[in-house]
Amino acid sequence: MRACWRSLSLRVLWGVLLAWWLPGEASAQQSAEPSRVAVRAARLFDGKNAKLLTDAVVLVEANRIKAVGSKLTIPEGTQVIDLGDVTLLPGLIDVHSHLLLSDDIAQGQNSMELIVSRMSTAERALLGAKLGREVLEVGFTTVRDVGNSGVNGDVALREAIKKGWVVGPRISACTRALAPQGGQFGHLQPAAQGLIEQEYVTITGADEARRAVRQAVYDGADCIKVIGDNGHNVLSEEELKVIVEEAHRMKRPVAVHTTKDESIRAAVAAGVDSIEHGYSMPEDVLAPMARKRIFLVPTCGSVEMCEDLDAMPGDEATKRMRRETCRNAIKRGQAQARRAVAAGVRVAAGSDSYTELPGKTRGDTTLSYLIAYEELGLSAVDVLRAATSSAAELLRVQDRVGSLEAGKLADVIAVKGDPLKNLSALRQVRFVMKDGKVVLGPVEEAGQVTTPAH
Ligand SMILES: [Zn+2]
Structure with a gap:
């Protein structure tokens, strides 16, 4: 009892001392x-x-x-x-970052499910602190982190940066992406399917779509990321419309990953804010995208970036084949994006960078994706707008950043x-x-x- 009283009185004394000392300390710092x-x-x-x-x-x-x-x-x-x-x-803006995701290319390319199963969300948030600093140091003062952050690790990193615990870019966090059954993983055994819910919120129907948006907002999301198609399933237009309606009611932009004609058509019809990747771009979506002012976020990069794959293990023949496959994929992606640019679709800059390359920081890689935008038929000034004022508009932060x-x-x-x-x-x-x-x-x-x- 006595010890308890003593510690209480010490605490009171300490509180008084702090109250007396702190305002003085703060004003001394301000005047300095x-x-x-x-x-x-x-x-x-x-x-x-x-x-x-x-x-x-x-x-x-x-x-x-x-x-x-x-x-x-x-x-x-x-x-x-x-x-x-x-x-x-x-300050530059990357609207498609993955700061809490890393594939070390020198170890060989890993599947997404393997990468995310190896690290806890806490470890990934700390990794995000390192990578965040790297992108900030090349000039990206804001990023939109679009998922694969474990359970809200992106929100934790955003808050740590805001509080000054670590130095990094301003983060617009999307929390877990909304996805059809399977997330973005290959076929997993039932025992391993918990991994899907760690990275994604599965949507099966309009009610779940609405619920998932509300959950994301509750979890701290500034944006809603959606996987429109995943190789197993495709979200319906009805589900996407509910997501857009609910997200816009909460003033959050909706970013949809699409790789198929069917999913980009549904996303454009639903009036989303951005199409991520757009690896498939049928002619009939181009005019509605331009009319509805839906942004395209191309993430194809440049064919020169295929040289970086040589850091992966393998003999010369394997490396040659890998480079060739990579170049063909990039050329296909660029051709799609070029058609959109020519049709007047607006572009916001996103890297989708998540690989570690020997001798390069995440900042270096992110810049390479941005500089490659010129190959899509954009002028230099339009590339810069895509990474500043247009990106800010997409993120709905143009009143604060981007110019x-x-x-x-x-x-x-x-x-x-x-x-x-x-x-x-x-x-x-x-x-x-x-x-x-x-x-x-x-x-x-x-x-x-x-x-x-x-
Ligand atoms: Zn991505």
Whole structure:
């Protein structure tokens, strides 16, 4: 009893001390941090206009952009980060990431069910923290994570990043994908089928579809990911319509993975927000997609990326065959996406990157998918819009990110060179600011630099 009283009184004393000390500590920190930062550079792409701004200045106050302009007057007392001969851009957005999924290609390619059966959701969230940092450091300040995150591991990672426990991109989390029987796995024995419910919510009928959307929202979803077809089953138009109705009522966009004519037709008829992959693209869906402003998120990449498969085990003949199969698959995917682009279908940038390649970070791989978009008949500026303002619109966050404008969150990156002339400039990232905080750079070769105290 006495010990109990003593520990209680100590706790009270500690509480009083903390209450006295903490406000002072917080205000001391605030006054030490610069309240205003001006980021200056030779050029600026605002996420929308094809014409670059020269002698650009982005004025940042706390975590928001206060003003953007050419030769802007910088108020006294503002900390200046002069980056010199670089191009400023809004933080990039990947609308199709899998930060909690990883297939190490050097070990040979594994099936999805094998990958997800080997790691707990907790381990995968920690892996996501590593990969999230890698994509942030090449300039992706926002990602939409579209499933295969275990049971809501993406929400855990999103919250950890928000709280500052780990450094990573802003995450729009979809939680478990809604799928027909079987998820995206091959045939599993009944004893192993628990794995399906770990990664997917199975839908059989309209009532379950509505329930699954509500469950996702309850679980913390910012978006609803749907597997339209899976090699065993195809969701019906009726089920997709209910998903869209319920998700839109909750202001969540619906992303549908489709690889078949039947599933893309049903998804477009249901009025979803984006078609992921679109490996099958019948002529009759193109005009409705353009009319309904449904985004296509192509994830085919470039034929050059097939060289990366050489890191997998195998003799020379096997490697040659593998490269050839890969190139043919990519060419087929590109041909489909090119038809959609030519028909006026809008594109939002997504990588679907989930493989680890020797010598490359997840950030490097994600950038490769983005740069490959030019091969689909998009101009460089349209590729950049696909990864900034258009992506933000798809994610319904255009009031906060996706462009460099007054009032938006201060997600600003800088790359060497001019990405509108050569998209590969994106590989030369020199500066990353997310939410007003500098994550990367400035580098020494820039002009006058004052590093903010973050
Ligand atoms: Zn995917």
